[in-house]
Amino acid sequence: MDDLGRMDSPIHRIDARAKIIATAAFVLAVMSFPRYEVSALMPLFAYPFALIAVGNLPAGYLLKKVAVAAPFALFVGIFNPLLDRQPMGMIGPVAISGGWFSFASIMVRFTLTVSAALALVACTGIHRLCAGLKMLGLPSPFVVQLLFLYRYFFVIGDEGLRMLRAAEMRSTGARTLAFQTYGTLIGHLLVRSMDRAQRIYRSMVSRGFDGEVRLLRREAPGWRDVAFACGWIAFFAFARSWDLAEFVGRWLSRGPS
Amino acid sequence: MHMADALISPAVGGTMWATSAGLIAWCARKVKGVCDDRLVPMMGVMGAFIFASQMINFSIPGTGSSGHLGGGLILTILLGPHAAFLAIASVLTVQALFFADGGLLALGCNVFNLGFFPAFVAYPLIYRPIAGARRAGGRAWTAAIVAAVAGLQLGAFGVVVETKLSGISELPFGTFLMVMQPIHLAIGVVEGLATAAVVEFVARVRPEAIATTPAAALGQRSLRPVLAGLLVAAALAGGGLNWFASSHPDGLEWSISKLTGKEELEGSGDGPRGPAARIQEKTAFLPDYGFRPAESKPAPAESSAGPGAGPWPAVSAGTSVSGIVGGLITLIVAGLIGYLLKRGGRTTT
Numbered sequence: 241m242d243d244l245g246r247m248d249s250p251i252h253r254i255d256a257r258a259k260i261i262a263t264a265a266f267v268l269a270v271m272s273f274p275r276y277e278v279s280a281l282m283p284l285f286a287y288p289f290a291l292i293a294v295g296n297l298p299a300g301y302l303l304k305k306v307a308v309a310a311p312f313a314l315f316v317g318i319f320n321p322l323l324d325r326q327p328m329g330m331i332g333p334v335a336i337s338g339g340w341f342s343f344a345s346i347m348v349r350f351t352l353t354v355s356a357a358l359a360l361v362a363c364t365g366i367h368r369l370c371a372g373l374k375m376l377g378l379p380s381p382f383v384v385q386l387l388f389l390y391r392y393f394f395v396i397g398d399e400g401l402r403m404l405r406a407a408e409m410r411s412t413g414a415r416t417l418a419f420q421t422y423g424t425l426i427g428h429l430l431v432r433s434m435d436r437a438q439r440i441y442r443s444m445v446s447r448g449f450d451g452e453v454r455l456l457r458r459e460a461p462g463w464r465d466v467a468f469a470c471g472w473i474a475f476f477a478f479a480r481s482w483d484l485a486e487f488v489g490r491w492l493s494r495g496p497s
Numbered sequence: 498m499h500m501a502d503a504l505i506s507p508a509v510g511g512t513m514w515a516t517s518a519g520l521i522a523w524c525a526r527k528v529k530g531v532c533d534d535r536l537v538p539m540m541g542v543m544g545a546f547i548f549a550s551q552m553i554n555f556s557i558p559g560t561g562s563s564g565h566l567g568g569g570l571i572l573t574i575l576l577g578p579h580a581a582f583l584a585i586a587s588v589l590t591v592q593a594l595f596f597a598d599g600g601l602l603a604l605g606c607n608v609f610n611l612g613f614f615p616a617f618v619a620y621p622l623i624y625r626p627i628a629g630a631r632r633a634g635g636r637a638w639t640a641a642i643v644a645a646v647a648g649l650q651l652g653a654f655g656v657v658v659e660t661k662l663s664g665i666s667e668l669p670f671g672t673f674l675m676v677m678q679p680i681h682l683a684i685g686v687v688e689g690l691a692t693a694a695v696v697e698f699v700a701r702v703r704p705e706a707i708a709t710t711p712a713a714a715l716g717q718r719s720l721r722p723v724l725a726g727l728l729v730a731a732a733l734a735g736g737g738l739n740w741f742a743s744s745h746p747d748g749l750e751w752s753i754s755k756l757t758g759k760e761e762l763e764g765s766g767d768g769p770r771g772p773a774a775r776i777q778e779k780t781a782f783l784p785d786y787g788f789r790p791a792e793s794k795p796a797p798a799e800s801s802a803g804p805g806a807g808p809w810p811a812v813s814a815g816t817s818v819s820g821i822v823g824g825l826i827t828l829i830v831a832g833l834i835g836y837l838l839k840r841g842g843r844t845t846t
Contacts, residue, residue, distance in 0.1 A: 388541020422555030423694025
């Protein structure tokens with residue numbers, strides 16, 4: 241994800257604020273569709289697709305991340321077909337119940353929102369994203385917290401996995417840790433993390449840290465950024481108000497006559 | 498426990514976003530007010546620690562399953578409620594952005610369910626009164642377990658209520674509740690045990706670490722601002738829901754009719770019954786309420802496409818087929834645009 245954020249493309253160059261606002265509008269638009277809507281959501285795929293395509297992002301990699309997160313939505317949505325059995329539409333001779341429509345709708349919404357969020361992060365990068373969030377008014381302690389968390393997540397994670405491997409090598413046969421070992425191991429990890437935080441703090445203070453992380457790149461948004469946000473929001477509003485898919489489908493099925 | 502965007506409505510998501518954003522702003526001001534820069538790296542690294550600790554499991558004796566630290570309670574014990582709330586919110590934000598774990602619009606709900614309850618309810622109202630200053634021994638363990646269970650129960654209840662209010666999932670309130678609460682009872686006990694074990698270890702080997710964390714400075718604040726915030730949130734929720742009710746009648750009317758239907762079903766005094774019976778009752782029941790599904794949009798198409806404008810649920814096949822065809826085609830067009838953009842991008846770069 242970090243490497244993706246550091247790449248360069250027309251989308252990467254768009255101001256982070258514009259992308260955040262557009263993505264927020266996108267999520268809101270997707271969420272506001274009625275519960276049985278499936279086909280009208282399809283035009284909205286244009287947004288994540290465009291981000292992925294113009295941003296040169298690896299679609300397969302992002303798709304895998306979407307799939308990993310799918311089980312929860314699947315778990316809650318899968319009961320809809322069982323509980324809502326009113327037939328609502330026909331495909332040939334087979335009646336499709338409302339539950340299947342709302343289930344399909346849930347999964348489409350899920351794919352849309354998650355892929356858009358991942359694409360946003362992948363084409364922005366954590367630093368620009370945090371700078372954008374801060375300029376949009378997110379309290380600075382929280383922005384600093386986000387940056388710190390992101391910076392040290394991998395460091396502490398590696399440390400934890402090293403300790404886990406050491407513990408596993410000393411306890412042959414056991415599949416997971418015993419509770420006593422767990423408490424000690426995590427406790428040690430916690431103490432080490434605290435010590436690390438102290439060291440980080442001292443070294444930051446000696447470099448002049450005053451509780452604020454200064455993020456550069458504070459340029460004003462250009463016409464491109466404004467056009468990006470406004471254009472997409474207009475598209476979302478358009479797709480929300482008129483069922484484009486329905487329109488295309490009717491136009492096509494009427495075409496020959 | 499992380500809610501996805503696909504399951505909540507904008508009204509619920511927006512309200513919870515506003516609530517959580519307000520709490521974050523309030524906590525950020527409190528943390529800034531402490532004037533202890535040391536807290537900044539401490540919070541960041543502790544958030545990272547929670548991430549890391551969730552990768553490590555321990556085996557639960559006799560069950561064959563395993564558990565790990567949840568995070569909300571231990572962060573609050575170590576950092577105090579305000580700093581902990583910020584740390585939890587940041588963990589959830591990073592999870593939502595980088596791991597697709599929980600949605601963007603649902604972030605407000607998730608921060609509230611997993612952050613507010615442990616930091617501002619379970620810790621000050623349960624953990625502190627029971628444990629006092631002790632961090633080892635029976636009382637500390639009891640406090641951790643009870644507080645973790647209470648925090649998770651409230652969080653799980655929050656998930657159920659938010660899902661229900663959104664009206665996207667079909668799960669009946671009672672059933673969903675009966676699934677979520679017992680599961681989170683077990684998870685809560687495990688989290689409480691893990692929290693107590695880690696806290697006790699740290700208190701033993703590094704007593705000054707817990708004593709010197711700014712928890713003491715930040716912990717003793719009155720709950721009045723929080724309650725005031727909740728009141729505002731409740732007012733907002735009412736206003737927001739009303740607003741949406743007028744502009745989008747489908748989802749809300751639906752859930753309201755369903756909720757009122759539920760009440761009457763329960764009120765009829767019939768004891769527990771199988772889900773199948775409940776489904777039957779519901780299908781026979783809802784038409785009485787003049788309930789129409791969220792099909793108001795294709796209605797004009799329906800009248801023009803054919804004589805299918807009979808009583809619900811007779812939806813003309815023509816409408817749904819054209820919907821499916823159109824959906825597929827727009828999906829393909831969207832994909833094609835992406836593909837062309839990609840090719841265009843390649844040639845220019």
